[in-house]
Amino acid sequence: QKEVEQNSGPLSVPEGAIASLNCTYSDRGSQSFFWYRQYSGKSPELIMSIYSNGDKEDGRFTAQLNKASQYVSLLIRDSQPSDSATYLCAVNGRGDDKIIFGKGTRLHILP
Amino acid sequence: DTAVSQTPKYLVTQMGNDKSIKCEQNLGHDTMYWYKQDSKKFLKIMFSYNNKELIINETVPNRFSPKSPDKAHLNLHINSLELGDSAVYFCASSQRFSRGYGVYGYTFGSGTRLTVV
Numbered sequence: 001q002k003e004v005e006q007n008s009g010p011l012s013v014p015e016g017a018i019a020s021l022n023c024t025y026s027d028r029g030s031q032s033f034f035w036y037r038q039y040s041g042k043s044p045e046l047i048m049s050i051y052s053n054g055d056k057e058d059g060r061f062t063a064q065l066n067k068a069s070q071y072v073s074l075l076i077r078d079s080q081p082s083d084s085a086t087y088l089c090a091v092n093g094r095g096d097d098k099i100i101f102g103k104g105t106r107l108h109i110l111p
Numbered sequence: 112d113t114a115v116s117q118t119p120k121y122l123v124t125q126m127g128n129d130k131s132i133k134c135e136q137n138l139g140h141d142t143m144y145w146y147k148q149d150s151k152k153f154l155k156i157m158f159s160y161n162n163k164e165l166i167i168n169e170t171v172p173n174r175f176s177p178k179s180p181d182k183a184h185l186n187l188h189i190n191s192l193e194l195g196d197s198a199v200y201f202c203a204s205s206q207r208f209s210r211g212y213g214v215y216g217y218t219f220g221s222g223t224r225l226t227v228v
Binding site: 032042 | 142144151152153154155156159161166167201205207213214215216217218219220221222
């Protein structure tokens with residue numbers, strides 16, 4: 001059974017600080033990795049995709065992938081109250097037509 | 112112009128009833144999905160269609176029957192609704208890789224909150 005693990009939180013971070021969200025996955029053959037943000041009562045929104053080892057930056061967001069350690073992370077710089085949401089890590093395995101989601105980490109940015 | 116639209120947004124119904132949820136995408140994607148998000152917010156795949164062909168059918172009661180009349184539409188019909196079916200149902204679409212197997216990130220619809228009483 002392929003699994004994606006995240007700490008459920010809540011993770012509380014002061015406004016302006018760096019929020020660090022972590023995720024591990026069980027399928028070593030996984031090829032695509034995603035971070036989704038979900039506000040309460042809304043649908044998940046794709047914020048980052050990463051396909052190769054290393055860092056990928058987009059504005060205040062940086063995704064980090066380490067396939068050897070089967071580890072994905074998301075850094076949010078200069079955290080804003082509007083970043084308060086649940087962040088879902090998601091993984092697409094090689095040869096797979098579906099994406100498996102973690103249970104999400106609740107992030108709370110303290111004003 | 113909504114990319115993935117689902118109707119209805121809310122559905123309240125009695126146990127034993129039959130109901131349908133509709134989904135349409137205008138992104139030109141070739142693959143569509145139904146996911147169920149339970150009260151603990153865990154997203155679990157139910158079905159997937161690629162170009163009208165059923166490609167994923169997870170362990171879901173056969174009271175749930177998906178239908179895809181074309182690659183832009185995916186519907187979900189649920190017979191004999193039970194209390195445990197109460198959840199948010201999300202439709203999503205994506206595009207398969209042009210080479211090999213795999214998919215790009217999904218675009219989700221706004222969800223249908225189903226409450227069975």
